[in-house]
Amino acid sequence: MVRSVVVRYHARVEVRLRPGIADPEGATIERALPALGFDGVASVRSGRCFNVELDAADLEAARSHAADLADRLLANPVIEESVIEVREA
Amino acid sequence: MATTVGVVVFPGTNCEHDAVLALEALGADARLLFHADASLAGLDAVILPGGFAHGDYLRPGAIARFSPVMEAVSSFARDGGPVVGICNGFQVLCEAHLLPGALQKNRGLTFLCEPALLRVDSTRCVLTQSATLGQLLDVPINHFSGSYTCDLETLRQLRDDERIVLRYVENPNGSVDDIAGICNEAGNVVGLMPHPERASSALLGSADGLVLLGSLLSASVA
Numbered sequence: 001m002v003r004s005v006v007v008r009y010h011a012r013v014e015v016r017l018r019p020g021i022a023d024p025e026g027a028t029i030e031r032a033l034p035a036l037g038f039d040g041v042a043s044v045r046s047g048r049c050f051n052v053e054l055d056a057a058d059l060e061a062a063r064s065h066a067a068d069l070a071d072r073l074l075a076n077p078v079i080e081e082s083v084i085e086v087r088e089a
Numbered sequence: 090m091a092t093t094v095g096v097v098v099f100p101g102t103n104c105e106h107d108a109v110l111a112l113e114a115l116g117a118d119a120r121l122l123f124h125a126d127a128s129l130a131g132l133d134a135v136i137l138p139g140g141f142a143h144g145d146y147l148r149p150g151a152i153a154r155f156s157p158v159m160e161a162v163s164s165f166a167r168d169g170g171p172v173v174g175i176c177n178g179f180q181v182l183c184e185a186h187l188l189p190g191a192l193q194k195n196r197g198l199t200f201l202c203e204p205a206l207l208r209v210d211s212t213r214c215v216l217t218q219s220a221t222l223g224q225l226l227d228v229p230i231n232h233f234s235g236s237y238t239c240d241l242e243t244l245r246q247l248r249d250d251e252r253i254v255l256r257y258v259e260n261p262n263g264s265v266d267d268i269a270g271i272c273n274e275a276g277n278v279v280g281l282m283p284h285p286e287r288a289s290s291a292l293l294g295s296a297d298g299l300v301l302l303g304s305l306l307s308a309s310v311a
Binding site for chain 2: 024
């Protein structure tokens with residue numbers, strides 16, 4: 001007998017600019033840090049993070065859903081890339 | 090018969106009435122189109138005006154791209170119908186993959202609202218075909234994310250195919266290659282950050298935008 005079980009997963013999708021794409025926000029923060037007394041910061045790149053709860057049959061399916069929604073909506077592949085971590089919620 | 094132009098209204102669009110007024114001043118029949126409507130029947134051209142469609146949440150244009158009207162706009166464009174995206178509309182066209190590249194936050198992270206001098210660098214699109222090559226146009230900009238960017242291969246194609254239709258004389262926002270406006274391969278889909286509808290009368294400081302909108306009307310078969 002095949003049981004179909006749906007599990008709730010938590011996906012963390014980090015969207016950031018591709019390497020080489022100008023990041024005025026990161027650069028501005030980077031320039032502000034020495035003034036605040038933070039020395040030794042070599043570089044700052046900005047990005048954003050989306051926490052997504054989703055239901056899927058297994059971890060692989062959850063990963064694939066998360067990757068799909070990152071590619072089709074959360075990130076603009078022209079300038080951005082995404083890093084996805086998925087775990088059981 | 091007057092040329093009929095549809096001006097799309099998304100939630101958060103705010104330049105639609107300016108666009109309608111400018112088009113009417115040129116003798117067009119301009120109508121507002123709600124973003125949830127999926128029909129462009131009877132239209133000769135479509136304008137996606139400026140504003141903050143869907144609050145610009147996620148990225149400018151990222152959500153607007155999924156509005157029902159956008160499927161109709163895509164097929165209208167595929168069939169050769171003239172489509173012009175102004176400012177936020179340009180961002181929507183890029184997100185919808187009707188134009189290549191993307192609009193990033195301005196260099197300097199400031200919202201820019203100022204006159205901009207543009208140079209017509211190609212007349213092979215519906216928005217510039219009645220203009221003169223090298224013609225200078227005084228048309229204002231009003232944006233936070235107007236810095237055009239694309240990969241090098243795309244840039245090479247845009248240059249080779251003369252699809253960079255408008256350039257800034259003085260680059261205000263960090264756009265690659267001073268790009269203010271581009272078109273698709275066929276020249277019927279155009280996106281530009283400056284607002285021609287706001288340069289539609291000497292009373293507004295410039296009427297140069299009428300050169301562009303007038304070109305669109307002559308390119309659109311009524």
